[in-house]
Amino acid sequence: MLTENHGLTFSPLIVGCMRLGVWGAGMSTKEYERFIDECLELGINDFDHADIYGHYTTEAEFGAVLKRRPDLRQKVQITTKCGIKLITPNRPNHKIKSYDASAKHIMASAEQSLKDLGIECIDLLLIHRPDYLLHPEEVAQAFEQLKKEGKARYFGVSNFTPSQFELLNAYTPLVTNQIEASLLHLDPFDDGTLDQCMLHKIRPTAWSPLGGGAVFTDTKDERATRIRDKAKELAERHKAELDQIMLAWLMKHPSGIIPVLGTSKSSRVASAVKAKAIDLTHEEWYELWQASTGVEIP
Numbered sequence: 001m002l003t004e005n006h007g008l009t010f011s012p013l014i015v016g017c018m019r020l021g022v023w024g025a026g027m028s029t030k031e032y033e034r035f036i037d038e039c040l041e042l043g044i045n046d047f048d049h050a051d052i053y054g055h056y057t058t059e060a061e062f063g064a065v066l067k068r069r070p071d072l073r074q075k076v077q078i079t080t081k082c083g084i085k086l087i088t089p090n091r092p093n094h095k096i097k098s099y100d101a102s103a104k105h106i107m108a109s110a111e112q113s114l115k116d117l118g119i120e121c122i123d124l125l126l127i128h129r130p131d132y133l134l135h136p137e138e139v140a141q142a143f144e145q146l147k148k149e150g151k152a153r154y155f156g157v158s159n160f161t162p163s164q165f166e167l168l169n170a171y172t173p174l175v176t177n178q179i180e181a182s183l184l185h186l187d188p189f190d191d192g193t194l195d196q197c198m199l200h201k202i203r204p205t206a207w208s209p210l211g212g213g214a215v216f217t218d219t220k221d222e223r224a225t226r227i228r229d230k231a232k233e234l235a236e237r238h239k240a241e242l243d244q245i246m247l248a249w250l251m252k253h254p255s256g257i258i259p260v261l262g263t264s265k266s267s268r269v270a271s272a273v274k275a276k277a278i279d280l281t282h283e284e285w286y287e288l289w290q291a292s293t294g295v296e297i298p
């Protein structure tokens, strides 16, 4: 009998940290602290990082809060990712944007994340993007070593195709595939990604669950407009909000998708928490599907 997520428990929603620092809200330490506290009060304790966020600066900003408030470390669960090499003055040795899932890079990146976050152990480490040169046995060995040294507890991937996932999972147990999934990005519903998660009893985690915010801002895009109009109609029917309908739609899928929220506002996290209680009917789910594709299903 498989244990769900190999024993790792996620909170009902995950808070993404990509837009909290210089790539978005530009929070001060005090603002990060307040935001983290407010998320915890809402029952959300999972925070999603990557080494690259804020051009390699956001982990350290989050770490500054943990340093100020050591009590928070026991309360939060931290995911971070490695394997993308960005060109930035913060990494002058990167000559070209590339992916690197070599054992050497995984180990070095994990060590740096531990240092920046100021923690002893990463709760979940993901390979951010599939490196074409990835050798599964080598990655498995790196994960094994990190686990043995108490530097990371669980491992997973992000943006892996089903066959890429299957290959690596044959060498090391992966607890999630963090994928782009939303009403604006339907691929995983059809390409086998979600089926595979169900088969392996792991919860998919979904980045850009609100399409990166396009439905709220993009008034020219026909598809975003169709989705917004339909979601608003359903929101009225369910006495709910637009974001809640979009998240409820995602969470209705039987694979148990966990949205990775991108907001920097705790009021929007609070709104998202309420999406759990919205039970769209089967037909309403397809109304939104149709709004997204623009055509009736075959």
Ligand SMILES: NC(=O)c1ccc[n+]([C@@H]2O[C@H](COP(=O)([O-])OP(=O)(O)OC[C@H]3O[C@@H](n4cnc5c(N)ncnc54)[C@H](OP(=O)(O)O)[C@@H]3O)[C@@H](O)[C@H]2O)c1
Binding pocket: 015, 016, 017, 018, 019, 048, 049, 128, 158, 159, 178, 179, 206, 207, 208, 209, 210, 211, 212, 213, 214, 216, 243, 260, 261, 262, 263, 264, 265, 268
């Ligand atoms: N694995 C990967 O390759 C990958 C790639 C991209 C992202 N991620 C992760 O996924 C997380 C979420 O991605 P995302 O930021 O694209 O997610 P998202 O939730 O789809 O989009 C967030 C954006 O939408 C805006 N927004 C949210 N609710 C809104 C509302 N009710 N009204 C108006 N605007 C609203 C937010 O602005 P406000 O801040 O003003 O609310 C923010 O700019 C990231 O933080 C990161 O952790 C992972």
